[in-house]
Amino acid sequence: MKHHVTTSINGSPVEFLCETQQTLLDVLRDELQLTGTKEGCGSGDCGACSVTVNGRLVCACLMLGVEAEGKSIETIEGMVMGDHLHVLQQKFLEHAALQCGICTPGMLIAAKSLLERNPEPTEEQVRFGLAGNLCRCTGYQKIVEAVLAAAVEMRRA
Amino acid sequence: MDTPNFYPEKKLKVIGTSPVRPDGVPKVTGIARFGADFTLPGMLWARILRSPHAHARIRSIDTKKAEALPGVKAVMTCADLPEQPFAYVGPERIAVNFWHMTRNIMAREKALYEGHAVAAVAATSQKIANEALKLIEVDYEVLPHVIDVDAAMRPDAPLLFDDMITRGVEPPTKPSNISKRIEYKLGDVDTGFAAADEIVEMSFRTAPVHQGYIEPHATLARWDADGQAEVWASTQGHFVVRTFTAKLLNMKTGDLRVHATEIGGGFGGKTVVYVEPVALVLSRKSGHPVKIVMSREEVFKASGPTSGASMTVKIGAMKDGRIVAADALFKYQAGAFPGSPVMNGCMCGFAPYDFPNMRTVGYDVVCNRPKAVAYRAPGSPISAFAVESTLDAVAKKIGMDPVQLRLKNIARIGTPLQTWCRRRMALRSSRPGLPIENRMASGRLGRNNRSCWLVA
Numbered sequence: 035m036k037h038h039v040t041t042s043i044n045g046s047p048v049e050f051l052c053e054t055q056q057t058l059l060d061v062l063r064d065e066l067q068l069t070g071t072k073e074g075c076g077s078g079d080c081g082a083c084s085v086t087v088n089g090r091l092v093c094a095c096l097m098l099g100v101e102a103e104g105k106s107i108e109t110i111e112g113m114v115m116g117d118h119l120h121v122l123q124q125k126f127l128e129h130a131a132l133q134c135g136i137c138t139p140g141m142l143i144a145a146k147s148l149l150e151r152n153p154e155p156t157e158e159q160v161r162f163g164l165a166g167n168l169c170r171c172t173g174y175q176k177i178v179e180a181v182l183a184a185a186v187e188m189r190r191a
Numbered sequence: 192m193d194t195p196n197f198y199p200e201k202k203l204k205v206i207g208t209s210p211v212r213p214d215g216v217p218k219v220t221g222i223a224r225f226g227a228d229f230t231l232p233g234m235l236w237a238r239i240l241r242s243p244h245a246h247a248r249i250r251s252i253d254t255k256k257a258e259a260l261p262g263v264k265a266v267m268t269c270a271d272l273p274e275q276p277f278a279y280v281g282p283e284r285i286a287v288n289f290w291h292m293t294r295n296i297m298a299r300e301k302a303l304y305e306g307h308a309v310a311a312v313a314a315t316s317q318k319i320a321n322e323a324l325k326l327i328e329v330d331y332e333v334l335p336h337v338i339d340v341d342a343a344m345r346p347d348a349p350l351l352f353d354d355m356i357t358r359g360v361e362p363p364t365k366p367s368n369i370s371k372r373i374e375y376k377l378g379d380v381d382t383g384f385a386a387a388d389e390i391v392e393m394s395f396r397t398a399p400v401h402q403g404y405i406e407p408h409a410t411l412a413r414w415d416a417d418g419q420a421e422v423w424a425s426t427q428g429h430f431v432v433r434t435f436t437a438k439l440l441n442m443k444t445g446d447l448r449v450h451a452t453e454i455g456g457g458f459g460g461k462t463v464v465y466v467e468p469v470a471l472v473l474s475r476k477s478g479h480p481v482k483i484v485m486s487r488e489e490v491f492k493a494s495g496p497t498s499g500a501s502m503t504v505k506i507g508a509m510k511d512g513r514i515v516a517a518d519a520l521f522k523y524q525a526g527a528f529p530g531s532p533v534m535n536g537c538m539c540g541f542a543p544y545d546f547p548n549m550r551t552v553g554y555d556v557v558c559n560r561p562k563a564v565a566y567r568a569p570g571s572p573i574s575a576f577a578v579e580s581t582l583d584a585v586a587k588k589i590g591m592d593p594v595q596l597r598l599k600n601i602a603r604i605g606t607p608l609q610t611w612c613r614r615r616m617a618l619r620s621s622r623p624g625l626p627i628e629n630r631m632a633s634g635r636l637g638r639n640n641r642s643c644w645l646v647a
Contacts, residue, residue: 053316053318055318060317063227063228064317067230068221069221069224069225069227069228070220070221070222071221072225072227072405072406072455073227073407073484074405074406074407074455074487075487076486076487077487080405082405109221110220110221111220111221113220113221114220119216119219119220123219123220126215126219127211127212127215127216127219128209128211130209130212132212132215132218132219134404134405134406134453134454134455134456135214135218135219135223135225135453135455136225136404136405136406136453136455136456137405137455138218138219139219139221142219168405169405170403170404170405170456170458171456
């Protein structure tokens with residue numbers, strides 16, 4: 035039997051039906067067609083499925099869909115503001131902080147969560163804050179530079 | 192930041208600029224569609240049953256219970272894939288054999304590695320597909336297995352193929368796990384070693400390393416009743432997917448359209464097909480579009496990696512740093528089917544140097560692991576690691592700076608190639624106007640090198 039879940043995704047009320055064993059990641063991707071959140075490992079190791087739940091950074095593959103009941107969920111699809119990219123998205127482009135792009139949505143969500151908690155991070159704190167997100171292409175340096183540049187611009191704004 | 196302009200006389204439009212990548216915006220907004228992001232109306236989910244044994248004869252597969260499960264629309268085994276002729280086709284260095292390829296897609300007589308696909312199910316949900324896999328009964332006769340390249344080469348090793356005769360050995364040997372022997376020679380190594388002041392011989396082992404792309408293999412396939420079909424695949428080459436898949440299913444190439452999706456990393460590992468023919472067969476049998484997405488566990492167990500190897504390198508040097516002889520033995524794991532990149536490894540090992548006497552012997556050896564696939568300059572980092580490490584030891588032994596040792600022996604324009612004999616014909620035909628020495632030079636060190644892999 036499926037469960038009826040009422041939740042909020044990117045600020046909008048959402049209802050869905052899901053099986054007990056479906057993860058929040060399965061629900062986002064397969065039931066709600068929010069495929070910006072990626073699955074790299076399904077075991078919480080790679081961070082490609084990073085979302086925030088009530089402002090807290092989580093791996094959507096480690097949370098059940100039914101646990102979204104009454105929560106407020108933010109995904110990559112909620113990051114762009116109309117025709118304006120988020121500062122982090124812009125800096126990722128300018129600093130070439132992405133290549134294949136499969137880790138990018140999770141990396142951006144994790145970076146946004148980090149800057150909300152710590153608007154003025156050191157390089158070390160950025161590296162620590164993104165330690166749960168694996169990238170196979172960039173070697174991380176450009177990602178760290180993009181996040182630091184975004185932090186400067188966001189403080190200025 | 193000022194970017195240096197190396198051609199001040201030219202106004203450059205591209206070089207020296209830092210453009211935003213054209214596919215950048217969809218990738219930062221989450222809109223970009225990767226392999227697993229495609230869906231079609233009426234789409235089914237497929238899962239693949241994989242062997243729990245590293246080596247086992249498949250006596251029988253009973254899929255009746257799985258087929259009877261409500262929600263299951265199609266089940267397939269190797270019986271749904273046509274048999275292929277046994278032939279190595281394409282250039283020797285990257286030859287493929289469809290008799291092997293169809294068996295890697297779906298095991299036939301034997302499962303040859305843990306994770307080898309033996310059956311697949313398409314159902315209306317992932318949950319039902321997973322349940323159906325548990326209902327498939329496979330009768331295995333478990334056989335002794337071998338996963339180490341040296342162990343696989345021993346005369347008493349369990350054989351993956353009872354009739355495999357080593358290619359490149361005359362007269363033919365008795366069956367073994369050695370698929371191929373390659374030898375390159377220049378000068379005479381025995382004379383070289385006899386003259387050497389110092390000789391260093393070292394052995395190395397490397398493990399099979401997975402390409403480790405973050406995006407697991409994923410495909411969506413649709414087969415129409417008129418025999419035309421469409422495939423979306425996460426791949427490094429959609430023409431390869433089209434050619435291989437059409438051949439494996441006895442389709443006309445023109446009846447298959449393949450779309451390359453955005454690819455979440457490949458690093459060589461997505462230059463072959465695994466799930467595409469399976470999804471297409473299940474789509475044909477069920478009449479629905481079928482999606483297959485590998486789990487991370489499946490990626491590690493049944494795709495990639497590069498070859499693990501066992502290698503011995505012997506180098507003889509004079510006290511002044513001149514290297515007078517070099518001998519290498521490279522034994523590469525091919526995994527369950529022939530076709531490791533050992534030939535590339537052999538071509539690369541001594542390629543940067545001007546040694547008067549050298550010999551390289553390579554073995555392509557099957558063992559009970561997933562079949563090796565390309566990985567960043569396939570095969571070359573493995574042999575280069577052994578050669579360069581040995582050179583470091585030589586430098587230490589004769590008390591010379593390791594960089595100076597390399598510069599003293601570095602290849603220059605006109606340096607003869609160890610692989611000269613094999614490549615001469617190709618070069619002669621490719622550049623008929625040039626004297627052979629010049630052709631060799633450009634083949635070895637030219638900027639527009641088209642004839643061999645360069646050591647970067």
